Amino acid sequence: MRLATPSGFASEVFLLERPDGDLLPEGPWTLVGDQRLHEAWTGAGLPVPDHALWVAVPEEEKRLRTVIPWLEHWAGVPLHRDATVVALGGGVLTDLTGLAASLYLRGVAWQVWPTTLLAMADAALGGKTGADLAAGKNLVGAFHPPRRLVACTDFLAGLPERHLQNGRWELIKTALIQGEMTWALDMLQEGPVKIAWVERALAFKAGVVHRDPREAGERRLLNLGHTLGHALEAASGYQLLHGEAVGLGLLGACLLAEDQGLKPFPASLLDPLARRLAPLAPLVAPWRDCLPLLTRDKKALRAAGSTEEAPAIVIHCILPRPNEPAVQRALPPQAWEAPHARLLSLLHQESLRA
Ligand SMILES: NC(=O)c1ccc[n+]([C@@H]2O[C@H](COP(=O)([O-])OP(=O)(O)OC[C@H]3O[C@@H](n4cnc5c(N)ncnc54)[C@H](O)[C@@H]3O)[C@@H](O)[C@H]2O)c1
Numbered sequence: 001m002r003l004a005t006p007s008g009f010a011s012e013v014f015l016l017e018r019p020d021g022d023l024l025p026e027g028p029w030t031l032v033g034d035q036r037l038h039e040a041w042t043g044a045g046l047p048v049p050d051h052a053l054w055v056a057v058p059e060e061e062k063r064l065r066t067v068i069p070w071l072e073h074w075a076g077v078p079l080h081r082d083a084t085v086v087a088l089g090g091g092v093l094t095d096l097t098g099l100a101a102s103l104y105l106r107g108v109a110w111q112v113w114p115t116t117l118l119a120m121a122d123a124a125l126g127g128k129t130g131a132d133l134a135a136g137k138n139l140v141g142a143f144h145p146p147r148r149l150v151a152c153t154d155f156l157a158g159l160p161e162r163h164l165q166n167g168r169w170e171l172i173k174t175a176l177i178q179g180e181m182t183w184a185l186d187m188l189q190e191g192p193v194k195i196a197w198v199e200r201a202l203a204f205k206a207g208v209v210h211r212d213p214r215e216a217g218e219r220r221l222l223n224l225g226h227t228l229g230h231a232l233e234a235a236s237g238y239q240l241l242h243g244e245a246v247g248l249g250l251l252g253a254c255l256l257a258e259d260q261g262l263k264p265f266p267a268s269l270l271d272p273l274a275r276r277l278a279p280l281a282p283l284v285a286p287w288r289d290c291l292p293l294l295t296r297d298k299k300a301l302r303a304a305g306s307t308e309e310a311p312a313i314v315i316h317c318i319l320p321r322p323n324e325p326a327v328q329r330a331l332p333p334q335a336w337e338a339p340h341a342r343l344l345s346l347l348h349q350e351s352l353r354a
Pocket of ligand 1: 034037059090091092093115116117118122123126127137155156157158159242
């Protein structure tokens with residue numbers, strides 16, 4: 001099924017069960033694929049192009065050093081400007097391959113075939129490519145939208161359960177950005193992830209990134225859960241998966257919104273949220289480890305009136321509201337201290353109940 005996207009949208013978006021080789025590039029192309037998918041790819045009768053790279057890239061290797069050999073390999077072939085690169089894998093591989101495609105010959109076309117739920121529901125759409133630096137996640141990158149996104153749910157068959165649940169958090173984020181409480185509660189229930197949720201999340205994200213491709217305004221809403229989330233993810237030494245950290249960040253953002261005087265979320269949402277997150281409590285870093293990471297956040301800015309003698313920073317924070325769209329507020333990193341403490345206490349409460 002080809003999803004409806006706004007007119008002039010940079011990428012064609014397909015959500016299918018079985019992979020369809022007709023959607024591969026028509027002209028010259030090559031592939032960067034997760035080696036875990038090699039069997040599923042060839043087993044589905046899909047062609048392996050010349051000079052394909054089958055790689056294993058853990059989150060700790062989402063670094064520029066990983067893509068340099070790929071670029072050298074393409075230049076050695078050589079791959080020309082009319083070639084298309086196909087990325088097959090999770091968000092780490094697709095972010096890096098998109099970045100490499102944006103750099104090679106100052107930009108060649110690419111397609112993205114996401115193979116994790118997180119990448120299907122979020123990472124593959126929107127044109128953000130990137131790598132991590134020692135100072136933090138995704139601090140280097142380019143906006144380089146793929147020509148085509150092909151999400152084939154058959155590829156999810158081999159995905160470990162933890163990674164399947166990991167993708168659910170970006171879907172719940174989408175519901176909370178819109179204040180869609182019923183949808184969020186539905187996704188917090190036990191039971192399998194529904195493809196209709198992925199479709200709905202992609203349609204929403206496509207609209208947002210089309211209206212604000214460079215994240216000058218509305219697109220910032222997609223960072224809901226990511227401010228505290230990124231700090232917790234890095235502070236855990238990447239023991240927390242990205243989606244899990246976003247899930248913790250979502251609960252933190254609900255609590256921060258309340259602290260900031262917005263309408264509080266009812267226990268009917270906070271309790272199931274905390275229940276689902278409770279097993280992650282041992283991976284939640286103490287506040288003293290989060291604060292320095294928050295002050296280095298990509299969305300941090302110098303506060304108005306800040307001086308060399310008394311530097312002050314604020315972070316663009318996204319605050320969700322029940323039954324209403326989320327709002328943006330610039331807040332000092334210290335504003336997260338009390339929500340972080342309450343988050344931990346809610347998780348412990350739920351762990352004791354379990
Ligand atoms: N570009 C964006 O807009 C955006 C948005 C959200 C997240 N991200 C990025 O996405 C990354 C996380 O992506 P992820 O959660 O997909 O993790 P991942 O790419 O690390 O993949 C998770 C694991 O699953 C394996 N795998 C992938 N597909 C599989 C399959 N079908 N069957 C079995 N194993 C499979 C991978 O080898 C890896 O070990 C983060 O680096 C995050 O920054 C980017």
